Amino acid sequence: MDEPATANGAARPDTGSRAARPTLAAVARAAGVAPSTASLAFSGAGPVSEEARTRVLAAAAELGYGGPDPRARSLRRGRSGVIGVVMDERLSDAFRDPVNVLTLDGIAEVAGEAGTSLLLVRSPLDDAGLVGPLVDAPVDAVVLIGCNVRIDPAVAVLRRRNIPVVAIEADEIEGAVPVQLDNREASRRAAAFLRDLGHTAVAVVTLPLDGTHQRGPVSAEREAAGIAHTSLERLRGVRGVYPSAPAWEAAGSSVEEGRIVGAALFAADAPRPTAVVVQSDVLAVGVISAAFDAGLRVPEDVSVVGFDGIPVDDSLFHRTPIRQLTTLVQPFVQKGQAAARAAIAMLEGAPAQPAAFRSELRIGDTTAPPPAR
C-alpha cells in the first residue's frame, strides 16, 4: 500500500511519465472545426455533415485520439454507465456459490443489453460502518445481492448520493427497491410436504445467519440475533410447520460445509431426524453425502430437501443412486434480470419497480416417507 507517487508535484495531475493524451479539443482544432462539432462527430448524436465527420475522424487518427474520455463524459452527463453490484463475501467465496453466479448472470444480461457494465464491490461494511469503495466508485445505481450483513448504512449513504439502490432478498429497507423471493412461504410448503409424508422429526440446516461464519446448532439467542434475511425467512417458514425443529447453522454455502454440518447433525446425541430441510442445494448435496457416510440411505432413512434448484445436480450426484434433489426451485436469473431492470429504470427517472418471485417445490428422489420404526 504505497502512496501513489505523484511526487513530482506538477501542476497537472498526471504529468508523469505517460504521454498526455490528445483531447477532443485538440482534435477539433486539428480538423479545423469547433469542439462541439467534433463531439457530435464522435457521439453520433446530432447533425454533422459527412465532410466534417471524416475530417474529424482523420484528425483523430492522425493524433492517435482514442475517443472521448469516459471520465469527462460521465461528469458532464451525470452518468457513468456503470452499475455497482455489492456482495458481502470475498469474491472467491461469492463466485463459488452458484446462486450468486446465476443471479449475477441475470444482472449482466440485462445490463449488457442496456450498455452498462458491472462494477463488483465487496460489501464494505466494516464494524466501523465504513462504506469505502462503494461510495468512491462511479456508479449510477447499485444492486445489493446476497446480503448477510446489515446494509442500512450503505443504503443511507447511497440514498444521500441519489444513487438508486436495488436490494435482492433483503429485509425491508428504507429507500431500496426490493426484489423479493417467497422464502418463508416456500419453505413452509416444503415443510408441509414433509409433514404430509409423515415426518415428525425434522431438522433444518441454515445458511449463515450473519456475516460471522459461525457453525453449529442454532440457539434461541443466535436466532434472535440473526441478520441474514433470507436464512431467517426460510427458517421461519419451516418453523411454521415444525415450530420446534432444531436448526444447525452452516458457515457458508458449499458442499464441503454441508458435509461437515451434516456429519455433526447425524452424529449428534439428539434423536436423529428423519428429514432435513437444507437452505441451499449446495449444502444439501453435502448433507446427503454426510448421510451416506453415516451409513444412512437417502431417502429411505432420511429425507433431504434443498433450496434453489441449481442445475448441476447431475455432476454432483453422478456416482450416487440419486438422480434429482427435492428442492425449491427459484428463478435466480430472472431475479437478477429484474434487479438490473429496476436499477436501470430508476436511473432513467422511472418510478421504482419492485419485483417478487415464487419458488416451486420440485419433488425429486431425496424425499420419501419416514422409515417405519
Place this chain on the structure above:
Amino acid sequence: MDEPATANGAARPDTGSRAARPTLAAVARAAGVAPSTASLAFSGAGPVSEEARTRVLAAAAELGYGGPDPRARSLRRGRSGVIGVVMDERLSDAFRDPVNVLTLDGIAEVAGEAGTSLLLVRSPLDDAGLVGPLVDAPVDAVVLIGCNVRIDPAVAVLRRRNIPVVAIEADEIEGAVPVQLDNREASRRAAAFLRDLGHTAVAVVTLPLDGTHQRGPVSAEREAAGIAHTSLERLRGVRGVYPSAPAWEAAGSSVEEGRIVGAALFAADAPRPTAVVVQSDVLAVGVISAAFDAGLRVPEDVSVVGFDGIPVDDSLFHRTPIRQLTTLVQPFVQKGQAAARAAIAMLEGAPAQPAAFRSELRIGDTTAPPPAR
C-alpha cells in the same frame, strides 16, 4: 448516522424525483469556508483545523451531502480507481470455471488492498471488431483474462487511450504486459511422465481453440486456425513428446463437457488411448467419469492427467475410488495477484512488470503404467 434533528429548517423539501444533490461548493458556503477547505475536510489529505472540519461535516449532514462525486473527482484526478477485467465468455460461463474464479480472486485481493474496484467486462469483440463497453467504461487499467479470442483490436484501442493493459496467458501482444504460465513446457513434462510410465497411445482433450465453441476431433486445419494461446501451447507441449497424439476439442471447460468428449473419445473407432492428457481439471473429471461409464478403470485401464490443480477434487470424486487427480498445478491466485499488481504499477507510472509462473506436476492416483496387453 441519523439525520440531525435540527427542528427548524432541517427537513429538505423532497422535490420529487429530481432533488438536485448539493455540491461541495454548497456545503462550503453553508459552513462558511472555502471550497478547497471543504475538499480537504473530506479527502483528509491536507491540513484542516478541527473546527473547520466539524463545521464542514455538520453542514454536509445538514444539507444531506453524501461526499464528493466520484465522477468529478476522477476527471480532476485523471483516475477513476477502477480496473477493468475482461473475459471472453458470458459471465455465467466464466464464473462456472474455477480457473477464472480463482484468478479473479487474486486480482480482487490486490485491487481491494489498493482501494480500486473491478469492472467486469465481457470481451466485446464482435466480428466487426467493436470494442463497445470496454472503451466507454471509466477504467484506469485493464486485465485480460482467459482470452480465447483475438484481442489485438481491443489492446490497440486501449493503447491509444493510454490505458495500461495486462494480458494473462495471451499470445505476445504489442503493448500488453504479459503474465505468463509455462503451458507448453508443463504439458511437455506431463507427457514425458506418461512416456516414462510406458504409454504410447496418448490422446489429448483440449480446451476451446477459439471462441466458436466447437467440439470434436481436432483436424490439422483446425489446429492451424486456432487462436487460443493457452490451449495451443498446452497441445504443443504434448506434441513435443507425442508428435502425432490425436486431439479432441471440448466446447468449454466443464465436467459435463469433459464427460461428453470423453464418451466420444472412448467410443471412437480409433484404437483406445491408454492415457489422456486433458487441458483442465474440470474437463478431466468429466473424462474420468466417461471412462467409468465406458467400463474402464482409472488408472488401471486408462490414465488421465489434468491441468490446473483446482482444489475441489474432493467433492467431485467423492464417491469414486479416486482420491487425487494427477495434474499440473498452477498458481492461479498468484497469477491474478501479479496481474493486478502489474496493472496498478503501470497506472502509477512505474515501468511494466511482466510476470511468469510455473506449473508443478502433482502425481495423484489417476495415472499408472498402461495395461499389459
Place this chain on the structure above:
DNA sequence: TTGTAAGCGTTATCAG
C-alpha cells in the same frame, strides 16, 4: 492553516 483561481475533457445550449 485558509482562500483564490484555474482548470480536468466533455457535452448541452443556443445563437449564427
Place this chain on the structure above:
DNA sequence: CTGATAACGCTTACAA
C-alpha cells in the same frame, strides 16, 4: 448544419 460558451463538481498549486 456549425461555432462560441458555459457549465458538470471537484482538486490543488500558490498566494494570503
